[in-house]
Amino acid sequence: MFWGVLLAVLVSLLVQYTIKVVFLLRATSKSPGWIAFLPPAALTSVILPGHPRLNWNRAIGWKMKHDMYTRYNSTVLVVPNLLAPRTTVFVGDAEAIRRINTDHRHFAKTAGVNNFVLNAWGANILTTDGAPWRRHRKVIAPSFTEANNEVVWRETVRSTRLWFEQVDAGVDDQGKSIVKNVEEDMATMTLMVISKAAFGYELDWPAKKGESAEMNFPEAARIVLDHLLAVHVLPSWTYLLPIKKLRRIKAGKEFFEAQVRKLIDDRRADLGSGRHDLLASLLEANDQESGHASLSNDELLSDVFIFLFAGHETSSNTLAATLVLLALYPESQERLYQEAASVFGKDDSITTSWDSFNSLPFTYAVLQEGLRLAGPVGFTTKMAIQNTSLPALTRDGEKIQVHVPKGATIRENVSAVHYSPHLWGDPFKFDPDRFLKKNNSKDDPDGWLPFSSGLRGCIGRNFAIAESVCFLAMTLLRYKVEIPEHRKEEWKLKEGETERERRERILKPRWIVTLAPHDLDVTFVRR
Numbered sequence: 001m002f003w004g005v006l007l008a009v010l011v012s013l014l015v016q017y018t019i020k021v022v023f024l025l026r027a028t029s030k031s032p033g034w035i036a037f038l039p040p041a042a043l044t045s046v047i048l049p050g051h052p053r054l055n056w057n058r059a060i061g062w063k064m065k066h067d068m069y070t071r072y073n074s075t076v077l078v079v080p081n082l083l084a085p086r087t088t089v090f091v092g093d094a095e096a097i098r099r100i101n102t103d104h105r106h107f108a109k110t111a112g113v114n115n116f117v118l119n120a121w122g123a124n125i126l127t128t129d130g131a132p133w134r135r136h137r138k139v140i141a142p143s144f145t146e147a148n149n150e151v152v153w154r155e156t157v158r159s160t161r162l163w164f165e166q167v168d169a170g171v172d173d174q175g176k177s178i179v180k181n182v183e184e185d186m187a188t189m190t191l192m193v194i195s196k197a198a199f200g201y202e203l204d205w206p207a208k209k210g211e212s213a214e215m216n217f218p219e220a221a222r223i224v225l226d227h228l229l230a231v232h233v234l235p236s237w238t239y240l241l242p243i244k245k246l247r248r249i250k251a252g253k254e255f256f257e258a259q260v261r262k263l264i265d266d267r268r269a270d271l272g273s274g275r276h277d278l279l280a281s282l283l284e285a286n287d288q289e290s291g292h293a294s295l296s297n298d299e300l301l302s303d304v305f306i307f308l309f310a311g312h313e314t315s316s317n318t319l320a321a322t323l324v325l326l327a328l329y330p331e332s333q334e335r336l337y338q339e340a341a342s343v344f345g346k347d348d349s350i351t352t353s354w355d356s357f358n359s360l361p362f363t364y365a366v367l368q369e370g371l372r373l374a375g376p377v378g379f380t381t382k383m384a385i386q387n388t389s390l391p392a393l394t395r396d397g398e399k400i401q402v403h404v405p406k407g408a409t410i411r412e413n414v415s416a417v418h419y420s421p422h423l424w425g426d427p428f429k430f431d432p433d434r435f436l437k438k439n440n441s442k443d444d445p446d447g448w449l450p451f452s453s454g455l456r457g458c459i460g461r462n463f464a465i466a467e468s469v470c471f472l473a474m475t476l477l478r479y480k481v482e483i484p485e486h487r488k489e490e491w492k493l494k495e496g497e498t499e500r501e502r503r504e505r506i507l508k509p510r511w512i513v514t515l516a517p518h519d520l521d522v523t524f525v526r527r
Helices: 002-028 058-064 067-071 094-102 113-118 130-143 146-169 182-199 217-226 228-233 236-240 244-269 278-288 297-328 330-344 354-359 361-374 414-418 433-438 461-478 485-491 499-506
Strands: 076-081 086-091 107-109 176-179 379-384 388-393 399-404 409-413 479-482 509-511 514-517 522-526
Touching (some): 002 086, 076 388, 094 388, 130 278, 130 297, 146 176, 146 182, 146 278, 146 354, 182 217, 182 297, 217 244, 217 297, 236 244, 244 278, 297 330, 297 361, 297 479, 297 499, 297 522, 330 479, 354 361, 379 414
Parallel strands (some): 086 409, 509 514
Antiparallel strands (some): 076 086, 176 522, 379 409, 388 399, 479 522
């Protein structure tokens, strides 16, 4: 009896699965794309090496860029997944992404592995949608003001000068200083900026790791960010294990949450004091709302975590990659130096005014090109909530429409758009001048999506731009950036290698879950 029931259940499940697969393949048979075995969001995409038909992951998207859209003759590709029968739509088209980000009747945010981690302290502006998102944005948007940009600029000047002291301490008799794994230094510098501009914490350059066991806010923040998955996925009993690192992670998580809650209470008690940091502005805006329109302390905590996550990690990765690009392309580096010198003079002084940004168009263009070529965000995810279609282009530029079925997961492939030959001419060339031609408009150049687009675009965009442009101008005014001697052989263009292949080899992702580069050493030569 038991085996008969079990067999009947298995046969029923097999029939249901077969019907789903048949309908899935029939619904997508005329669409450009391929058939895959595993869905992109499967756990195996983190564990196993990537292959488009078997196990698509972020590293595949970064490596292939726009190539797969050229191969399948469409900038929108429909990929049915057999193991868990559903459809994934890969979008490497700027117009289609703009449509997805503005058409809220047909597309919405989707819950996934990323949201599970980013919702560690609850729903927030990055992970909510619909009415909850509008409530978060209504409170948060007024906080990102010109006054806050001034704070960002001033704190970037202060933090960068403290970093200069670290660089100068390593100068040899030839005036050179090697910064190994420059991304770590950029992570410290950007943490200092956001701590002051967002939360009012003015930090000194921290002691080297291991020099102090005392827990403090920057140390707790780094623990939370460096061990994000462990912090929010490991069950509480694992922290009872006699493992020192696990105890440190637990202490960092608890200290971070306690400090942010205390900071919220202190700032609320201090409202009206004239502070211009992000949290003070946020609380003032929140107190002006009433009832369901305001954010609770738990929601504020989650939003503060997102500010830290989005405003620290991505900026540090971007600056590290851009410094390497400037070392690879010294002619652009010299132009950036000449521009900074014409604005600030050559005496290593720099104004603390955000107004200086408008006098640094080439510096901004270098940042834009760095974000295009090596931006830390490779894709974003949405879901089709209705049957619809998206505009696409064939490899010859012909306009077509691609059907998108209800329930499909949408992967907005930012890397593919940033390398699209339809938009950028020679997309693999490092050419900041392309942005000087496009920056005449108040809007972002078509297809430049490091901060996404539409109302769901990054709310901290100007924060990141002010910080990055100020840092690049200051650094290139003081130093020449060079490839380290011990990296010259490794980073040189090899026989038969294209410029694209060299750059991707140097700026390879840390691992398949992130597009952040790693192991980037840079030599700074005092001017």
